[in-house]
Amino acid sequence: MKLPVDAIYFISLPKASQRRNRLFHTIRHITDKHGNAPQWIKANDGNKPGHVVDNSLKKSKKRPNMSLGEIGCCASHREVWTTIVQNGHETALVLEDDARFEWPKLEALVENFDKLPDFDFLHLGWEYYAGYKEQTIEKVAIPELPNLWKGDGMWLTHAYIITNHCALDWLKKTVVQTNGLDAMTADMQSSCNAYGFKPCIAYQERGTSGTLRSQIHHTG
Numbered sequence: 039m040k041l042p043v044d045a046i047y048f049i050s051l052p053k054a055s056q057r058r059n060r061l062f063h064t065i066r067h068i069t070d071k072h073g074n075a076p077q078w079i080k081a082n083d084g085n086k087p088g089h090v091v092d093n094s095l096k097k098s099k100k101r102p103n104m105s106l107g108e109i110g111c112c113a114s115h116r117e118v119w120t121t122i123v124q125n126g127h128e129t130a131l132v133l134e135d136d137a138r139f140e141w142p143k144l145e146a147l148v149e150n151f152d153k154l155p156d157f158d159f160l161h162l163g164w165e166y167y168a169g170y171k172e173q174t175i176e177k178v179a180i181p182e183l184p185n186l187w188k189g190d191g192m193w194l195t196h197a198y199i200i201t202n203h204c205a206l207d208w209l210k211k212t213v214v215q216t217n218g219l220d221a222m223t224a225d226m227q228s229s230c231n232a233y234g235f236k237p238c239i240a241y242q243e244r245g246t247s248g249t250l251r252s253q254i255h256h257t258g
Contacts (some may be wrong), residue, residue, distance in 0.1 A: 039068050039144070039145070039148060040070070040071055040073065040148075041069070041070060041071065041131060041148060042071050042129075042148060043070050043071060043129045043131045044071065044125075044128050044129055044130055045070050045074065045077065045122070045125065045130040046065070046068065046069070046070050046075075046076040046077065046130065046131045046133070047076065047078075047118045047121065047122075047132050048065065048076050048078055048079065048132075048133040048134070048135060048137075049079050049081045049114045049132070050078060050079075050080070050081055050134075050135035051080070051083060052080055052081075054081075057135040058078075061137065064137070064138055064139060065133070070131075076131075076133070079114065079117055079118050081110060081111075081114040082113035082114045082117065083110045084105070084107060084108070084111075084113065085106065085110075087109050087110065087112065087215070088116070088117075089212065089213055089214070089215055090213060091104060091109055091214075091215045092214050092215065092216055095214070095216035095217075096216055096217050097170075097217060104215065104217070108217075108218040109215065111218070111219050112215050112218070112219045112222070115132065115195060115219055116209060116212055118205075119200070119205035119208055119209050120205075122200065122202055122205045123202060126202065127202055128201065129199055129200070129201050129202070130199065130200060130205075131197070131198075131199050132197070132199075132200060133196065134195065134196040134242075136242045136243045137196045137197040137240050137243075138240065139239065139240050140238065140239055143185075143235070143238075143239040144239050144240070146182060146183065147162075147183065147235075147239055149182075150180070150182040153183065154180070154183070154186075154233070155178065155188075155231070155233065156231060157199075157231045157232070158200070158204035158230035158232065159198060159201070159204050159223075159227060159230055159232040159233070160198060160199040160232075160234065161192045161194070161197075161198045161232070161233070161234030162197040162234070162235055162239040162240035163194065163197055163236070163239055163240045164192035164193060164194055164236055164238070165192075165193050165194055166191055166192070166193060167193050167220075170221060171191065171224075171225070172191075173189065173190065173191030174189045174190050174191065174228065175188070175189030175192075176188055176189060178233065183235075185237050185238075186233055186234070186235055187233065187234055187235070187236060188231075188232070188233050189227070189232065190225070190228040190232060191227070192224060192227060192232065192236075193220045193221075193223075193224050194220060195220060195223060196240065196241075197239070197240030198234075204230055207226075207230065208223070208226055
């Protein structure tokens with residue numbers, strides 16, 4: 039399946055070979071619109087992030103210091119955004135290695151991509167976490183894509199499409215990390231044309247216990 043984006047990038051730690059193999063089993067079926075296979079961006083483990091981390095600006099003081107996982111997650115996505123900007127991609131799909139697709143919904147997105155409103159950020163499977171801030175959200179009336187919403191407060195970063203302009207803007211806004219990337223992107227969505235699908239097109243794989251396979255220790 040050719041997706042209507044200029045590139046597809048997936049983020050994975052070098053040591054996470056089992057997670058990556060499960061992802062390969064999923065993404066072997068997709069290419070970008072030029073026929074190129076998804077490209078691996080090696081995840082940052084948080085020890086050398088390449089950006090400033092300021093815990094004093096963190097909104098939640100319950101756990102005052104960001105975890106290495108949260109720092110590495112932010113650094114990894116910033117690396118992808120840098121690559122998008124440097125390569126001049128108009129749009130790119132960004133995946134984490136626990137992303138999985140609802141294939142009929144992905145096919146519907148591809149078939150109806152030209153019906154989407156102009157967007158900067160398109161989330162393929164968001165959740166909302168109450169208590170962080172009040173979410174501003176509204177349903178978008180596209181019969182072929184009935185699960186589309188416009189607004190902010192869309193959490194999770196496992197699967198999204200981002201434009202070159204938005205990638206550049208978010209690079210500037212995350213030079214100083216003030217929280218986990220989920221929280222920061224949920225905030226930054228309020229200053230761009232952000233849309234997202236709920237129920238999802240892409241979800242996070244769960245383990246046998248039913249919990250998410252995320253490697254990140256979130257501090258809220």
